[in-house]
Amino acid sequence: MGKLILSGFDPSPPVRAVKLTLAALQLPYDYVVVNPLTKDQHSPEYLKKNPQHTIPMLEDDEQYISDSHAIITYLARKYGKDKALYPNDLYQSAIVDQRLHNDSSTMFTSTLLAISKPLMFAGQTVIEKSKIAAVADVYALVETLLDNNNYVAGTHLTIADFSFITTIVTLMVFLVPDSEKYPKLNAWLKRIKELPYYEEASGAGAAQLESMLKSKNFTIES
Ligand SMILES: N[C@@H](CCC(=O)N[C@@H](CS)C(=O)NCC(=O)O)C(=O)O
Numbered sequence: 001m002g003k004l005i006l007s008g009f010d011p012s013p014p015v016r017a018v019k020l021t022l023a024a025l026q027l028p029y030d031y032v033v034v035n036p037l038t039k040d041q042h043s044p045e046y047l048k049k050n051p052q053h054t055i056p057m058l059e060d061d062e063q064y065i066s067d068s069h070a071i072i073t074y075l076a077r078k079y080g081k082d083k084a085l086y087p088n089d090l091y092q093s094a095i096v097d098q099r100l101h102n103d104s105s106t107m108f109t110s111t112l113l114a115i116s117k118p119l120m121f122a123g124q125t126v127i128e129k130s131k132i133a134a135v136a137d138v139y140a141l142v143e144t145l146l147d148n149n150n151y152v153a154g155t156h157l158t159i160a161d162f163s164f165i166t167t168i169v170t171l172m173v174f175l176v177p178d179s180e181k182y183p184k185l186n187a188w189l190k191r192i193k194e195l196p197y198y199e200e201a202s203g204a205g206a207a208q209l210e211s212m213l214k215s216k217n218f219t220i221e222s
Pocket residue numbers: 012013014036041052053054055056066067068069104
């Protein structure tokens with residue numbers, strides 16, 4: 001097995017999804033801090049490996065992969081012994097892919113980044129109501145996905161759970177999911193947070209991002 005090197009920054013949700021996957025697969029790796037707050041991702045060496053200048057980026061035997069969804073799928077397919085985290089079955093893997101694409105397009109980008117980027121980088125302090133309504137839509141969808149299942153892509157833990165939880169715990173900074181309205185979502189959050197590697201791989205970084213966001217003293221449009 002080649003040496004794995006993850007470039008990232010703990011508060012970043014997609015980086016945390018990769019750290020959860022590496023922990024679940026019990027894979028050793030080196031960690032290189034690339035801090036987007038100081039624009040480390042724009043260094044010439046980094047851009048050569050990832051012209052899209054995003055974290056996370058994984059290096060495996062001098063091959064570079066960026067985008068958390070591509071990375072966690074690769075890791076689970078290549079190193080998952082029983083293929084439980086990313087099923088071999090074509091239909092089951094398509095379900096996992098669908099969840100990952102949803103995180104990539106809707107949950108992380110058009111819901112979470114749409115709120116957090118203006119706060120972090122453009123000095124905005126009032127969050128539009130419509131953006132909070134989009135967070136509620138995410139919770140409603142996940143509640144439905146969990147209707148007959150303990151995990152977001154079915155009856156077993158998959159990489160889709162890692163992708164969703166890292167985005168959702170940060171969405172919770174802006175809207176706490178009511179336990180009566182979203183009982184399954186809340187039970188799932190508890191279930192994933194109880195994984196023995198959760199706190200180290202994701203919980204600590206999520207808490208850091210929460211305090212960074214709260215330090216912006218934002219309010220929600222009334
Ligand atoms: N879809 C990408 C999103 C990655 C992303 O936007 N990462 C942010 C940090 S959370 C970043 O690197 N921002 C810096 C930049 O885009 O220059 C993924 O899942 O990896």
